[in-house]
Amino acid sequence: MRYRIRGMHSTIQIGKSDLRVPPMGIGAWQWGEDLIWGIGRNYNRANAEAAFQASVDAGLTFFDTAEMYGLGGSERVLGACAKTTHKPIVIATKFAPLPMRIGRRTVTHALDESLKRLGVAQVDLYQVHWPFPVIPIEMLMDILADAVAAGKVRYIGVSNYSAEEMRRAHAALAKRGLPLVSNQVKYSLLHRAPEVDGVWAACRELDVTLIAYSPLAQGMLSGKYSPSNPPPAPRRFMPDYNTAALERIQPVIQTLRQIGDAHDGRTPAQVALNWLARQPGVLPIPGAKNAQHATANAGAIGWDMTDNEADLLSQITLGWRK
Numbered sequence: 647m648r649y650r651i652r653g654m655h656s657t658i659q660i661g662k663s664d665l666r667v668p669p670m671g672i673g674a675w676q677w678g679e680d681l682i683w684g685i686g687r688n689y690n691r692a693n694a695e696a697a698f699q700a701s702v703d704a705g706l707t708f709f710d711t712a713e714m715y716g717l718g719g720s721e722r723v724l725g726a727c728a729k730t731t732h733k734p735i736v737i738a739t740k741f742a743p744l745p746m747r748i749g750r751r752t753v754t755h756a757l758d759e760s761l762k763r764l765g766v767a768q769v770d771l772y773q774v775h776w777p778f779p780v781i782p783i784e785m786l787m788d789i790l791a792d793a794v795a796a797g798k799v800r801y802i803g804v805s806n807y808s809a810e811e812m813r814r815a816h817a818a819l820a821k822r823g824l825p826l827v828s829n830q831v832k833y834s835l836l837h838r839a840p841e842v843d844g845v846w847a848a849c850r851e852l853d854v855t856l857i858a859y860s861p862l863a864q865g866m867l868s869g870k871y872s873p874s875n876p877p878p879a880p881r882r883f884m885p886d887y888n889t890a891a892l893e894r895i896q897p898v899i900q901t902l903r904q905i906g907d908a909h910d911g912r913t914p915a916q917v918a919l920n921w922l923a924r925q926p927g928v929l930p931i932p933g934a935k936n937a938q939h940a941t942a943n944a945g946a947i948g949w950d951m952t953d954n955e956a957d958l959l960s961q962i963t964l965g966w967r968k
């Protein structure tokens with residue numbers, strides 16, 4: 647069965663929740679993070695606020711942050727921005743399972759601090775940022791289920807969980823009568839591991855939404871980077887962004903451009919996000935540093951590439967499906 651992207655006015659359901667959002671969200675990591683993204687250097691808080699406003703104006707409602715992003719900075723900016731709109735938005739944040747965080751109290755304390763920074767009494771989606779070897783999954787889910795019972799969390803999700811870890815989280819929550827609604831993993835045309843590592847299959851089987859992070863491969867799929875114009879540090883020193891990687895992706899960028907040209911001059915980023923959003927049960931959350939990024943990325947939905955174009959993109963990126 648072929649999947650069609652619906653416009654901003656239509657919504658998708660996140661797992662078995664009553665959260666309904668447009669088929670694309672926004673990642674807010676950039677809104678408070680200096681080391682990798684450089685807030686305060688090549689863009690600033692006003693740009694982040696404008697990105698929020700542009701997203702809301704474009705009809706996007708799902709915002710993803712984490713206590714780790716800028717050590718609370720992203721949550722603070724998102725919380726302040728949320729107060730500037732009357733439109734209903736959905737906020738997802740994440741618990742950082744750091745090794746010293748042993749025990750129930752550290753989890754509830756982290757949640758309380760996130761709620762304070764976001765300026766809300768309840769968060770819509772609370773995700774475990776990565777697998778946590780210190781607390782068994784069953785115990786952690788039990789703690790989070792208590793947070794739902796206490797009214798601090800509406801729904802529970804995980805991030806970077808394997809298929810097996812998802813199943814354990816799902817089963818543990820089911821014992822408490824709660825759904826696991828999402829698993830947030832890295833997924834883009836240049837990182838197609840979820841298609842083959844069992845995560846996407848498990849998401850479909852368990853009715854869990856796959857929230858796709860780094861859907862633009864951290865800017866690589868925008869087409870603006872090349873061997874002669876690499877991304878700024880520290881990305882340029884990472885293996886995924888070195889000269890060889892930049893050379894290897896150029897044919898993909900070329901194809902994205904050709905497809906975009908056939909659809910009213912859509913950009914490579916819009917075409918790459920459109921391909922992702924047509925995968926059933928997948929919610930891409932591109933990060934945006936400014937209003938221009940946010941508005942451009944919102945133009946990724948509300949139109950359809952043809953099945954042949956989608957197949958072509960799948961075919962030429964098979965080398966990244968591992």
Ligand SMILES: NC(=O)c1ccc[n+]([C@@H]2O[C@H](COP(=O)([O-])OP(=O)(O)OC[C@H]3O[C@@H](n4cnc5c(N)ncnc54)[C@H](OP(=O)(O)O)[C@@H]3O)[C@@H](O)[C@H]2O)c1
Binds near residue numbers: 859864870
């Ligand atoms: N759960 C996890 O472990 C995890 C990990 C990573 C991210 N995330 C979440 O996923 C979100 C998105 O992932 P990401 O930030 O890693 O990567 P991404 O969305 O693939 O890339 C975002 C970057 O691409 C560039 N960009 C965005 N839109 C653009 C446009 N229209 N035109 C040109 N360039 C554009 C910007 O960087 P430049 O302009 O500097 O190139 C931007 O910072 C994050 O904000 C965060 O919420 C979660």
